[in-house]
Amino acid sequence: MNKNKITKTKIEKTQKNLETKVRANLDGSVAIDQPILKISKKKELMLPDNSSSSKMLVKGNEPTLPRLNSNSKENMPNVSLPKLATSNRTKSSPATEIGSIARAKNRRDIIDLPPNDDTYFVYLNAPLEYRRHLLESSRKILFCLKSHQKIMFIRQKKFEELKRLRAALKELLYLNKKFREKLPKYHAEFLGHTLKGSEIDGNISRHKAPTMPVFSSNATKPKDITREKTELEKLEDSLASIELKLKNL
Amino acid sequence: MDKNLPVFVKIADYKEVLNVVDVMKQKLKETTQTLDKIKELKSEEDKEIQEWEKNITEISRRLAFIDSAFFENE
Numbered sequence: 406m407n408k409n410k411i412t413k414t415k416i417e418k419t420q421k422n423l424e425t426k427v428r429a430n431l432d433g434s435v436a437i438d439q440p441i442l443k444i445s446k447k448k449e450l451m452l453p454d455n456s457s458s459s460k461m462l463v464k465g466n467e468p469t470l471p472r473l474n475s476n477s478k479e480n481m482p483n484v485s486l487p488k489l490a491t492s493n494r495t496k497s498s499p500a501t502e503i504g505s506i507a508r509a510k511n512r513r514d515i516i517d518l519p520p521n522d523d524t525y526f527v528y529l530n531a532p533l534e535y536r537r538h539l540l541e542s543s544r545k546i547l548f549c550l551k552s553h554q555k556i557m558f559i560r561q562k563k564f565e566e567l568k569r570l571r572a573a574l575k576e577l578l579y580l581n582k583k584f585r586e587k588l589p590k591y592h593a594e595f596l597g598h599t600l601k602g603s604e605i606d607g608n609i610s611r612h613k614a615p616t617m618p619v620f621s622s623n624a625t626k627p628k629d630i631t632r633e634k635t636e637l638e639k640l641e642d643s644l645a646s647i648e649l650k651l652k653n654l
Numbered sequence: 655m656d657k658n659l660p661v662f663v664k665i666a667d668y669k670e671v672l673n674v675v676d677v678m679k680q681k682l683k684e685t686t687q688t689l690d691k692i693k694e695l696k697s698e699e700d701k702e703i704q705e706w707e708k709n710i711t712e713i714s715r716r717l718a719f720i721d722s723a724f725f726e727n728e
Contacts (some may be wrong), residue, residue, distance in 0.1 A: 527724065529723070535720060535723060538716045538719060538720055539716075539720065541712075541716055542713050542716045542717060542720075545709040545710075545712050545713045545716075546709075546713060548705070548709045549706055549709045549710060549713075552702045552703075552706045552709070553706070555702050556699055556702045556703065556706075559695050559698050559699045560699065562695055563692055563695040563699070566688050566691050566692045567692065569688050570685060570688045570689065570692065573681050573684050573685045573688060574685065576681055577678060577681050577682065577685070580674055580677055580678045581678070583674050584671060584675065584678065587663075587667045587668075587670050587671040587674065588661075588663065588667075588671070589662065589663055589664075589667075
């Protein structure tokens with residue numbers, strides 16, 4: 406309730422200020438180059454549609470204007486002044502009456518929160534598009550992170566496969582040696598080959614066979630993979646939420 | 655002396671040799687399969703990296719659009 410009261414007072418104050426400005430402009434005492442500012446729902450200062458520029462940087466701190474006395478007000482011509490419209494419009498408040506003029510002129514929903522001092526606002530023509538772009542970018546970034554996780558997972562799998570390949574090759578080497586061992590020993594000169602002394606002497610069997618780990622198809626996966634999967638799931642969740650938001654746009 | 659004289663292998667050894675050859679065949683098959691899997695993984699990785707690149711290009715494009723929209727008046 407208090408908040409509403411404060412807002413109402415602020416609205417009235419701002420309206421009075423604007424009214425004074427416009428009257429002063431009509432009077433010729435103060436020149437206002439820019440059109441009257443309206444304040445959007447998100448505390449943004451918005452320019453009317455007839456403005457030449459699509460967006461404009463506006464400072465929240467408004468310029469001080471000379472105060473008019475009550476007599477000068479009476480001499481003013483009777484003009485309809487665009488004023489700030491309220492979101493909580495009531496029939497009795499004067500703000501609503503003037504606000505309706507502004508609404509009729511500019512068919513946007515306008516709210517009336519005065520800007521904070523020393524705050525700048527930028528008017529964006531199509532905020533929905535920017536929002537869409539930002540959301541799409543976030544989506545793509547999440548896709549990238551997902552890809553990163555996938556790549557890490559693939560590399561881990563690849564590393565395991567390479568280890569398996571290395572082990573298989575070592576086993577093959579051992580089997581090859583064994584195979585040669587099983588063949589009858591022959592004299593080097595007999596077949597025209599020069600063999601090492603150890604092979605001729607039958608010392609091949611003295612070589613110890615390397616102990617190879619046997620890989621089975623149903624080998625247990627390392628724990629790290631499960632952890633990465635949960636990370637992937639998290640990313641997928643956030644991706645789903647962003648996609649839902651995009652659909653709702 | 656003729657170098658192409660036949661070699662005689664004991665029956666017991668011969669059987670063992672056959673077993674060894676069988677195991678070797680099996681191992682070679684496994685190795686081929688592993689290699690295929692590695693190739694597959696590599697292509698998958700390449701695909702992911704390509705996707706990554708595509709996404710990054712898209713992000714930079716969108717960011718450039720937003721940047722131009724926000725700061726073209728500067």
